[in-house]
Amino acid sequence: xxxxxxxxxxxxxxxxxxxxxCILMVEAPAEATLVWNHKARIALFLxxxxxxxxxxxxxxxxxxxxxxxxxxxxxxxxxxxxxxELLQPERVCICEPGEWRLMQQVQQLKTWCAERSCRxxxxxxxxxLISSTEFQAWAGTKRQLLMExxxxxxxxxxxxxxxxxxxxxxxWNFDQENRGAFGRNGPxxxxxxxxFAPDAITRAVLTLVExxxxxxxxxxxxxNWAVTREQALAALADFIRERLPExxxxxxxxxxxxxxxxxxxxxxxxxxxxxNPREVIAAAEAxxxxxxxxxxxxxxxxxxxxxxxxxxxxxxxRDMPHxxxxxxxxxxxxxxxxxxxxxxxxxxxxxxxxQTLEHGYAHHIQRLMITGNFALLSGLSPQxxxxxxxxVYVDAVEWVELPNVAGMVLxxxxxxxxxxxxxxxxxxxxxxxxxxxxxxxxxxxxxxxEACPLTxxxxxxxRRHQETLAANPRTVLMVKNLQRxxxxxxxxxxxxxxxxxxxxxxx
Ligand code: FAD
Ligand code: SF4
Numbered sequence: 001x002x003x004x005x006x007x008x009x010x011x012x013x014x015x016x017x018x019x020x021x022c023i024l025m026v027e028a029p030a031e032a033t034l035v036w037n038h039k040a041r042i043a044l045f046l047x048x049x050x051x052x053x054x055x056x057x058x059x060x061x062x063x064x065x066x067x068x069x070x071x072x073x074x075x076x077x078x079x080x081x082x083x084x085e086l087l088q089p090e091r092v093c094i095c096e097p098g099e100w101r102l103m104q105q106v107q108q109l110k111t112w113c114a115e116r117s118c119r120x121x122x123x124x125x126x127x128x129l130i131s132s133t134e135f136q137a138w139a140g141t142k143r144q145l146l147m148e149x150x151x152x153x154x155x156x157x158x159x160x161x162x163x164x165x166x167x168x169x170x171x172w173n174f175d176q177e178n179r180g181a182f183g184r185n186g187p188x189x190x191x192x193x194x195x196f197a198p199d200a201i202t203r204a205v206l207t208l209v210e211x212x213x214x215x216x217x218x219x220x221x222x223x224n225w226a227v228t229r230e231q232a233l234a235a236l237a238d239f240i241r242e243r244l245p246e247x248x249x250x251x252x253x254x255x256x257x258x259x260x261x262x263x264x265x266x267x268x269x270x271x272x273x274x275x276n277p278r279e280v281i282a283a284a285e286a287x288x289x290x291x292x293x294x295x296x297x298x299x300x301x302x303x304x305x306x307x308x309x310x311x312x313x314x315x316x317x318r319d320m321p322h323x324x325x326x327x328x329x330x331x332x333x334x335x336x337x338x339x340x341x342x343x344x345x346x347x348x349x350x351x352x353x354x355q356t357l358e359h360g361y362a363h364h365i366q367r368l369m370i371t372g373n374f375a376l377l378s379g380l381s382p383q384x385x386x387x388x389x390x391x392v393y394v395d396a397v398e399w400v401e402l403p404n405v406a407g408m409v410l411x412x413x414x415x416x417x418x419x420x421x422x423x424x425x426x427x428x429x430x431x432x433x434x435x436x437x438x439x440x441x442x443x444x445x446x447x448x449x450e451a452c453p454l455t456x457x458x459x460x461x462x463r464r465h466q467e468t469l470a471a472n473p474r475t476v477l478m479v480k481n482l483q484r485x486x487x488x489x490x491x492x493x494x495x496x497x498x499x500x501x502x503x504x505x506x507x
Contacts, residue, residue, distance in 0.1 A: 135314030248300030
């Protein structure tokens with residue numbers, strides 16, 4: 001049982017017979033150090049695994065749990081081999097891993113086991129609402145996939161927010177009503193999130209991580225993530241009651257020192273499988289039916305779970321392993337150092353990186369339009385950027401992290417599922433947040449010491465790619481705006497962008 005498969009209906013347990021079967025769970029140090037993981041991400045996985053182990057033990061199910069420090073296997077694969085030699089099973093059942101890398105190891109194990117008359121059975125992951133095979137059948141041979149088409153397909157298929165064959169409210173999406181910004185005074189009365197005081201198991205894990213992974217980034221001071229199914233259900237109920245009604249409206253808004261706003265904070269529990277997407281969607285739908293939340297908010301939220309989350313997983317399996325190496329724009333810049341410290345003068349980047357280090361969390365628009373936007377516009381290497389996102393977020397698992405980074409943020413796959421690169425100047429940040437108020441740069445300035453780096457890089461990005469952007473109906477207007485600038489100003493921006501690119505650490 002892998003560390004992100006902590007559901008009791010895990011298909012690896014189908015037909016489990018405590019009289020003769022045994023569950024194996026391994027805390028492998030290699031999994032914690034594969035990338036330079038945030039301490040909270042390591043702690044979350046270990047705490048959730050250890051609580052799940054307790055549940056299995058309380059059922060009287062035989063469990064071999066190899067805890068950190070109590071075994072010498074560096075990798076999962078090494079532990080599997082040793083345990084299989086020891087236990088001599090006839091059959092090993094495993095739910096398909098969420099990562100391509102681990103799937104390769106399971107396939108390798110299959111061959112190794114076959115030589116020992118042991119059969120490895122890989123079960124489809126029933127946590128998801130569509131299997132990888134069904135997704136491939138839906139996708140067919142199309143080069144470009146659109147999430148909107150997939151989402152409508154899933155709404156019909158699972159009869160979610162449907163009135164017969166039509167969407168409830170007569171519209172498939174309510175984007176016009178969603179995605180507002182806060183006024184000058186910012187958000188009022190954001191409901192506090194649920195508090196999960198660490199119990200003895202979690203406290204032991206926090207101590208272990210502080211000691212063993214002391215040089216890893218991030219803080220454990222604010223660790224407050226659900227690590228049991230009960231806590232995950234409490235977090236879901238709290239979100240539905242307190243924040244869902246405003247979720248859609250402020251989905252894209254950002255505000256200094258307000259890391260969570262009206263977001264659900266459910267991605268870690270979902271990705272560990274402590275929550276099932278079906279129950280999350282059902283709870284949101286029930287809130288709308290009872291009048292507790294407006295349709296626009298509920299649809300906006302359902303779109304994330306039923307649409308984006310499932311779609312992203314589908315494209316991951318469709319495009320791996322090429323996706324990991326994709327680099328459409330041939331961007332090669334290394335990550336500036338401040339990505340690991342937050343020590344930058346850019347108020348927007350500083351806010352998001354610091355919050356990320358404090359909590360292991362940033363919401364979608366912060367990941368996409370603040371750090372992600374900077375990464376694309378300044379030409380950072382997709383592989384370096386992807387490694388950072390995989391390291392610093394508590395919800396990071398490659399099947400969801402990589403397509404978001406390489407596909408959505410960096411356009412590194414050449415637009416396999418986005419109709420345009422997501423780029424914006426400082427004007428967007430100014431509109432959607434209060435970050436620019438505290439910044440030494442000015443979002444409307446394009447050259448000189450006060451020029452906002454996002455704005456400089458944005459116009460230079462348009463200049464460099466104007467031919468392709470002009471041919472795309474979704475970006476042609478951007479190019480028209482560029483063409484309104486005097487040629488010598490375009491030239492000055494290009495020169496200034498080049499000088500900034502050489503000094504990313506100093507921004
Ligand atoms: P909410 O805003 O409350 O959204 C509800 C749920 O919808 C989330 O919990 C999540 O399960 C799902 N969701 C929303 N957007 C997406 C999306 N684009 N892809 C997949 N699921 C989505 N999500 C992860 O779970 N793990 C990651 O490693 C991850 N990396 C990302 C990297 C980048 C560059 C970007 C742009 C997005 C990434 N996301 C990732 C998606 C999204 O940002 C997070 O799921 C979300 O911010 C989690 O916070 P929340 O639970 O409060 O989400
Ligand atoms: Fe960010 Fe530019 Fe605004 Fe500063 S001025 S906060 S760098 S967008």
